[in-house]
Amino acid sequence: MNIGLLGFGTVGTGVYEIIYKRKRIFRTLVGDELSISKILIKDINKDRSIKECKNKLTDNPYFILDDPDIDIVIEAIGGIKEAYEYIKYALIKGKHVITANKAVVARHMKELIDLANKNKRAFLYEASVAGGVPIVKPLKQQVTLNDIKEINSILNGTSNFILSKMIKENLDFSQALDIAQKLGYAEADPTDDIDGYDVRRKLAILSTIAFKREIKEEDIYCRGIRTIKAVDIKAIKELGYTVKLLAKALFNENNYYLSVEPNILSKDSFYAKVEDANNLVSIIGNDIGELKFYGAGAGKLPTANAVVSDVLDIIYNNYGSCGINQEEDKLCNNTDLVKDIYYIRISPKYGLNEKVLNLIKEEKIVDKIIKTGENIIFTSKDIDYVKISRFISNIKNFINDEFYAVIR
Structure with a gap:
């Protein structure tokens, strides 16, 4: 089972370390080698602490994406545009894909899942949410x-x-x-x-x-x-x-x-x-x-651990498909589903001018005054999303962020 690793920063090196130090365990579990055969890096001449990977390095992503012997591509370069293009290309080429890239997953989730399902491949992203926490x-x-x-x-x-x-x-x-x-x-x-x-x-x-x-x-x-x-x-x-x-x-x-x-x-x-x-x-x-x-929720090895857990799911063919818009x-x-009370602080020395006072009166949101003086602090009545959003938007027209706070 050959892996192509796109990116060799914090997450990429963590994945390499876990797979390398557990090589014997993986061989026992799956009856075969689990090998990172190629690694995409930005600077081919940069001195790296992991010496044994030197002959695996490339600065050309398509040496990995077009390699027929690579079964799994792990995207760990970050960013959106290039990462999205590489993930999509890898799925089209019939490779399983794993990523920790929450920005790409959040923006292109349905498209990439549909593409993976169409090509009968896995698109897994455990590490994109909550780092090392399996959710x-x-x-x-x-x-x-x-x-x-x-x-x-x-x-x-x-x-x-x-x-x-x-x-x-x-x-x-x-x-x-x-x-x-x-x-x-x-x-x-x-x-x-x-x-x-x-x-x-x-x-x-x-x-x-x-x-x-x-x-x-x-x-x-x-x-x-x-x-x-x-x-x-x-x-x-x-x-x-x-x-x-x-x-x-x-x-x-x-x-x-x-x-x-x-x-x-x-x-x-x-x-x-x-x-x-x-x-x-x-x-x-x-x-x-x-x-x-x-x-x-973060960190080199916890996040890398989540990535490697996705690798194991692919090896065991234990990933299935995730249906979206099935209904x-x-x-x-x-x-309207939610109404709540809010803590609101206005700093009068800078922000409490006549316009702000009139706004508070107009909105009729004050329930209880907690403090006055250097800062005016009050709690709101039970109000909905629309009302608190309008209030915050209007406050921003008159005072800077540092002179107010609104907390649910």
């Missing part, structure tokens, strides 16, 4: 047996690490982000993580599987943690609560509601206990009830 395969299995009613999850280690630091050490957002970047939890450009886009992609993948219909990223209401400041953390802690970035999916009689946004939680909540870069996914089915999946009836994105 994609168990969810596929449960969808066969259950109607999935709800998904609740913490799916971004960077945001969770930042919020954990802010809560534990009373840090401001910028301080916690700086620590996350120095430790390698956050990229130099952390936008995808702190604005919720990374989580939105992962929720789109899980929801597409769970509801058997194609869910697009743009179908998901999304807000990140950028506007949460030390003053908010202090107020939330004084109220006896904590805060997490949660991804939620609800399904009820062909209506669904999907959201990624910061949520205030009881300290006793299971989600409140998820610290640092760990992930948690909870699914609720009509027969199975609630199942929780917890573990390392004739269409889903409706119904924002």
Whole structure:
């Protein structure tokens, strides 16, 4: 069984290490060699720590994609355009494909699954959601047996690490982000993580599987943690609560509601206990009830482990197909499914002008004033998605992100 590896960065080298150190075990299990025969890299002359792979390196992807002796292609280059083209080409050439690329899976999931099914090949992506936490395969299995009613999850280690630091050490957002970047939890450009886009992609993948219909990223209401400041953390802690970035999916009689946004939680909540870069996914089915999946949401070896688990499923012919849009009836994105209370903070020194005050009065959303003075903090009445979205959109017309916070 020959593998072509596209990319030799963090995930790629992790996959190589796991397969190499467990070579004898794989031979015993499958009765044959499991070999990474070719590896795509950008710089052929770069000195690499894994010396034994030197004669396997190429900077031409088609040396792998057109090789008839390669059975499985693992895409680990990242990005969207090239990765998508290579995955599609490999499936057309009759190869099994594995990827950890959530951006490609979220955007092209149905097309690539249909193409894999047409060519009787596997398209697997366990590592694209929750890193080392096995959730994609168990969810596929449960969808066969259950109607999935709800998904609740913490799916971004960077945001969770930042919020954990802010809560534990009373840090401001910028301080916690700086620590996350120095430790390698956050990229130099952390936008995808702190604005919720990374989580939105992962929720789109899980929801597409769970509801058997194609869910697009743009179908998901999304807000990140950028506007949460030390003053908010202090107020939330004084109220006896904590805060997490949660991804939620609800399904009820062909209506669904999907959201990624910061949520205030009881300290006793299971989600409140998820610290640092760990992930948690909870699914609720009509027969199975609630199942929780917890573990390392990122990292070289946890993510690579998920990729190699997909390799084993291909070897054992244990992957099947994942049907999307099997039902004739269409889903409706119904924002009326959810109403909730929101914590809202406005910083008057900079942002509380007459227009903002008039906006708060016009919307008639105030339920309880918690603090006044340097910051005005209040809780809203029970309001729906449309009303809170309109309020946030209008607030942005008058004040910058650093002078307000809205937390579910």
